Amino acid sequence: MKKRVVIIGGGAGGAIAANRLPLEEFDVTVIDSQPYHYYWPWLLYIAFKGSRRPMKAEIRSLLRPGVNFIQARAEAVDLANRRVQLEGGKAVEYDYLIAATGSGPNYSVIGGLDKAVEKYGDYHSTEANAWRVWDTINKLKGGTFAVIVGGDPYRCPPSPLEGVFLAEEFFRSRGLRDRVRVLFASPYPRPYPAEPMNEVVEPLLKERGIEYVTFFTLDHIDDEKKVAVSMEGEELKYDALVVIPPHAGADIKYSPPDVLTQDRFVQADKYTNNIKGFDDAFVIGDASAVPVAKTGVTAHLQATVVVKRILGEDARNTGRTNCPFDLGYGLGTFVISDFENPVVKLPPSRFSHLAKMAFAAAYWDMIKYPELWDPIIDAYFEATRPAKLRRFYG
Amino acid sequence: MPYYINTFNRKYKAISANCAWPRIELGSTPRGIACPGPITELVKAYRSAKNGDVIEVLATDPGFKPDVEAWVKRTGNQLLEFRQEGGTYIAVIKVTAKK
Ligand SMILES: Cc1cc2nc3c(=O)[nH]c(=O)nc-3n(C[C@H](O)[C@H](O)[C@H](O)COP(=O)(O)OP(=O)(O)OC[C@H]3O[C@@H](n4cnc5c(N)ncnc54)[C@H](O)[C@@H]3O)c2cc1C
Numbered sequence: 178m179k180k181r182v183v184i185i186g187g188g189a190g191g192a193i194a195a196n197r198l199p200l201e202e203f204d205v206t207v208i209d210s211q212p213y214h215y216y217w218p219w220l221l222y223i224a225f226k227g228s229r230r231p232m233k234a235e236i237r238s239l240l241r242p243g244v245n246f247i248q249a250r251a252e253a254v255d256l257a258n259r260r261v262q263l264e265g266g267k268a269v270e271y272d273y274l275i276a277a278t279g280s281g282p283n284y285s286v287i288g289g290l291d292k293a294v295e296k297y298g299d300y301h302s303t304e305a306n307a308w309r310v311w312d313t314i315n316k317l318k319g320g321t322f323a324v325i326v327g328g329d330p331y332r333c334p335p336s337p338l339e340g341v342f343l344a345e346e347f348f349r350s351r352g353l354r355d356r357v358r359v360l361f362a363s364p365y366p367r368p369y370p371a372e373p374m375n376e377v378v379e380p381l382l383k384e385r386g387i388e389y390v391t392f393f394t395l396d397h398i399d400d401e402k403k404v405a406v407s408m409e410g411e412e413l414k415y416d417a418l419v420v421i422p423p424h425a426g427a428d429i430k431y432s433p434p435d436v437l438t439q440d441r442f443v444q445a446d447k448y449t450n451n452i453k454g455f456d457d458a459f460v461i462g463d464a465s466a467v468p469v470a471k472t473g474v475t476a477h478l479q480a481t482v483v484v485k486r487i488l489g490e491d492a493r494n495t496g497r498t499n500c501p502f503d504l505g506y507g508l509g510t511f512v513i514s515d516f517e518n519p520v521v522k523l524p525p526s527r528f529s530h531l532a533k534m535a536f537a538a539a540y541w542d543m544i545k546y547p548e549l550w551d552p553i554i555d556a557y558f559e560a561t562r563p564a565k566l567r568r569f570y571g
Numbered sequence: 572m573p574y575y576i577n578t579f580n581r582k583y584k585a586i587s588a589n590c591a592w593p594r595i596e597l598g599s600t601p602r603g604i605a606c607p608g609p610i611t612e613l614v615k616a617y618r619s620a621k622n623g624d625v626i627e628v629l630a631t632d633p634g635f636k637p638d639v640e641a642w643v644k645r646t647g648n649q650l651l652e653f654r655q656e657g658g659t660y661i662a663v664i665k666v667t668a669k670k
Pocket of ligand 1: 185186187188189190191208209210211213214215216217218219220221249250251252277278279280300301302332333336427428429461462463464471472473474475476499500501
């Protein structure tokens, strides 16, 4: 009998894993609570460019023929008995489990945030909220536009500053830059938390007249007074604001419960993605508590490692990240690092921006036919190995 | 890896064994690379702490010292102690500045 692999989540990690498993050997089932796979990075371009390019595709259409798809919310995972409980009472049993349930905003951590999102939008939750940001920036004709990091973790480390750079470009292109002040606030010591990348970013903020406040831990938002208030009571005045919400893992009950962290991320071995204490269960992508950046690239690489492990190979994660960073005005860079090497100081270039856009254009194809893209991706990763880049860029 | 452990109800321990974005392995941290991991963990613990609580942060990155010193200065909380035990840097912070 074929071994049953159950994958919860048909996003970046889950879909790649499903499309890589050989169907002669495995009976593969993907479970997702809703029908679509979202290309989340595009929220940024809805929010700040009003892009109408579709950012979702039906999960079914992305999975190879022969992969089963169940549209239902997973409610509970029983790791000892190898069972996934679905809403409505049905349960699915597995030989191998891959949890790829992503992460989403947890608005409850910050007072007044849910109301602020309703009014001004954000770009880390839904298409509708990203369109609200687009409305917000189009309506703002003067005053302060604030982008505030609400706390860790959130998807894609560069995304808060990408929003800041694109907003500044937007207001300048509308001829409003002398009337709109762009303000960035974060709880960390530097605008970009990792020092080498900050050396690229901070001069650009200064050059473009973007103000920033560090060590600002957002406590609550008082939209009547139009102030964002820190835990020490410091107030930042705004006319419109967008907060990067702290994220939490999916609302799924695990047993044993101690595999979850307080914010519902699943604890796992960072090299193998095995869920703590279980050799037949894995967690990949944003859903894991593994200390790596929450990016699609990470989910992709981890899916590849986990599939190899299920096939019996001793594959291991290198911790490689490769996060494109839009710096506005057609410029970009990449946040590149791995377990052994800190972030590389990669200077801004047009090429990096074009590479991000080329990647976005090829995205759906990469999900559907991961094996066809392997040689290209492998060549790219080899050429941009952090240890190699560091020799050039420090 | 637990990012903080709530002991005695009112004492927090933020453990950051390595660096976020990237978090890198113990021992391989180049000296002076300021990594955001420990401050990230500190901020998380701080969010749920009350005035009077004590937060202990463990880090392996020497860059943590200037960062935590700047943090207490800017936020008005108190650094009770900063010590080194082998390759681990330990900051003990008393939360005093919360409104
Ligand atoms: C603004 C923004 C910009 C970004 N930019 C980049 C970038 O440039 N490069 C990059 O690599 N990454 C980027 N990312 C991050 C990237 O989108 C995510 O890291 C990636 O989608 C993670 O994949 P995943 O499979 O872990 O989760 P997801 O793609 O989020 O998929 C999770 C799936 O699980 C399903 N699910 C959740 N709970 C349940 C349940 N209980 N039962 C059943 N199904 C469930 C969901 O419906 C969803 O389909 C960005 C993200 C944002 C928000």
